[in-house]
Amino acid sequence: PRTKTPRxxxxxRPIKELRAIAHGEGINTVGMERKDLERIAADIEARRxxxxxxxxxxxxxxxxxxxxxxxxRKKIQEEQLRILKQQRDEQERQRQAKAHAEYLAAxxxxxxxxxxxxxxxxKRRQMKEAEQRAVEExxxxxxxxxxxxxxxNASAERARQDIERQRREAEMKSSQPHYQQGNSQxxxxxxxxxxxxxxxxxxxxxxxxQQQHATNTSSPIQQKYSNVMKNLSSSNQAxxxxxxxxxxxxxxxxxxxxxxxxxxxxxxIDQLLTTIHLSFPPAYAVNSHAYFLRWKPIVRxxxxxxxxxxxxxxxxxxxxxxxxxxxxxxxxxxxLPRDLDSVQEFVCKMxxxxxxxxxxxxxxxxxxxxxxx
Numbered sequence: 001p002r003t004k005t006p007r008x009x010x011x012x013r014p015i016k017e018l019r020a021i022a023h024g025e026g027i028n029t030v031g032m033e034r035k036d037l038e039r040i041a042a043d044i045e046a047r048r049x050x051x052x053x054x055x056x057x058x059x060x061x062x063x064x065x066x067x068x069x070x071x072x073r074k075k076i077q078e079e080q081l082r083i084l085k086q087q088r089d090e091q092e093r094q095r096q097a098k099a100h101a102e103y104l105a106a107x108x109x110x111x112x113x114x115x116x117x118x119x120x121x122x123k124r125r126q127m128k129e130a131e132q133r134a135v136e137e138x139x140x141x142x143x144x145x146x147x148x149x150x151x152x153n154a155s156a157e158r159a160r161q162d163i164e165r166q167r168r169e170a171e172m173k174s175s176q177p178h179y180q181q182g183n184s185q186x187x188x189x190x191x192x193x194x195x196x197x198x199x200x201x202x203x204x205x206x207x208x209x210q211q212q213h214a215t216n217t218s219s220p221i222q223q224k225y226s227n228v229m230k231n232l233s234s235s236n237q238a239x240x241x242x243x244x245x246x247x248x249x250x251x252x253x254x255x256x257x258x259x260x261x262x263x264x265x266x267x268x269i270d271q272l273l274t275t276i277h278l279s280f281p282p283a284y285a286v287n288s289h290a291y292f293l294r295w296k297p298i299v300r301x302x303x304x305x306x307x308x309x310x311x312x313x314x315x316x317x318x319x320x321x322x323x324x325x326x327x328x329x330x331x332x333x334x335x336l337p338r339d340l341d342s343v344q345e346f347v348c349k350m351x352x353x354x355x356x357x358x359x360x361x362x363x364x365x366x367x368x369x370x371x372x373x
Contacts, residue, residue, distance in 0.1 A: 013038070018038060150277070153278050241342060255279075276327065294330075331351055
């Protein structure tokens with residue numbers, strides 16, 4: 001018969017006891033083997049405080065091998081955790097230090113870029129201001145030079161007119177031997193309305209011939225400017241705005257528009273076009289304006305007809321039309337600046353009317369000559 005060998009007593013704990021220890025700590029032991037349960041039980045017992053020694057006893061409690069092994073493992077784990085935590089802290093400090101250094105470097109680069117940009121903006125503004133000041137100074141210098149040129153041309157034109165007037169007077173005196181015997185001997189004498197202080201001089205044409213000549217050659221435009229000069233000769237010399245306009249009107253007609261000494265006929269259209277810049281402000285004591293400096297003066301060669309068979313006084317019709325159109329465009333009321341005063345506007349209107357009348361008279365004379373041909 002088969003006999004059972006008795007089991008040798010061991011120091012191993014039963015599985016039920018090990019599971020009870022784990023369940024007491026709230027650990028699920030489903031599927032665990034004995035070695036796992038023993039390890040968990042050793043960890044739990046290692047964490048528990050040792051029982052107090054019995055009273056009046058100097059003997060230390062005896063620890064079995066599993067408890068010592070659990071304590072050793074616990075110390076090793078704690079040391080590893082401490083080292084791992086130190087390493088993580090050191091890495092975090094290094095990361096933060098690197099991020100802070102990058103932030104400081106970026107701020108420094110941004111500050112340098114802003115300083116450089118501000119310096120460039122300041123330099124650009126200074127250069128722009130200097131350029132604007134230079135342009136303004138050149139514009140002012142150009143205005144001053146233009147004013148001086150206009151004044152010089154006006155004075156030269158006045159001197160030329162004075163010389164021409166003196167020459168005409170000398171010719172008339174030489175042609176009339178009884179000029180100084182008295183004005184009563186010459187019933188056909190007249191005075192110059194532009195020179196009120198000038199002595200009366202006799203009309204070289206007899207009264208009958210003069211009346212016949214006026215009947216044959218007078219035109220509505222001549223009658224218009226004759227009446228204008230008569231009205232201006234009878235006006236006063238006050239300082240009001242209307243009187244200023246009257247004085248400017250008298251100066252434009254006498255110095256630029258009408259032929260001396262009768263002052264009843266307009267000058268030729270080509271002569272008016274080539275000398276109109278002398279009547280722009282600041283001529284005749286009219287306030288200057290930058291708009292009139294834009295006008296490019298027309299010279300006589302711009303209106304002449306080029307060619308060896310043409311004379312020096314021949315006028316090209318196409319060039320004349322272009323010049324008149326250019327002047328009309330320049331003096332058109334819609335093209336004038338809005339800040340002109342009343343006297344400047346009157347000057348523009350006066351020049352506009354004179355040029356239109358001279359052009360109309362030129363076209364009428366040209367049509368007559370074409371019909372005769």
